[in-house]
Amino acid sequence: MNLRYHRPGEGPRAVVEAQRSWLFFIHSFQCIESSILLLMAFDRFVAICNPLRYASILTLPRIAKMGLVFVLVRFALTAPLPFLLKRFRYCRANVLSHSYCVHQEVMKMACSDITVNSIYGLVVTFLTMGLDSLLILLSYVMILKTVLSIASHVECLRALNTCVSHLCIVLLFYTPEISLSVIHRFGKGSSPLLQILLAYVYLLIPPLMNPIVYSVKSRHLRDKIIRVFFK
Structure with a gap:
């Protein structure tokens, strides 16, 4: 599905000018969502690996400062x-395959050399999504190491059970994002349908699944949902 963003007499540059602010906010909020998942992983790490100092480490002022940074x-x-x-000259067809503005796709509308954009976009992806996912993986390695040292199997399972919801959301968020970024830059012969599908999955599925995944862990909410569907 191709979506043409133009009005009569409007060229590619006018389309890009209209979409630049949306591009900034979409990519910024996606990066912030990634940082929230990283902070949640840090929260789980402190709660399981150093529970006695949890309240002294994660104080409200410290959490606010980390969030602001x-x-x-x-x-x-x-x-x-x-x-x-903005510095590019645009002369190609103003056709975007996604219903929202993606930097990887908009830069391909330019007639100029897009090497700097491609490299910077990839650097931003790895400094945000890539680095966050690696730190989350490291935190869970440390959590798993701590949990496996617990003698009681019941306590071990209880500790791991607190991380299941967060792990599900992490997989739903990072898998399509990293795949889409790699496909846009290196998958020249990839199917456009695959790119569109990954873009929609990345944009819509994590926010939609967040309340569902976390409500499943709550017995009170789970019972209410069951009563709604099985009256």
């Missing part, structure tokens, strides 16, 4: 993307 850093990393697009 992540937001400012992610905005700073994505801010150059619209300006890097």
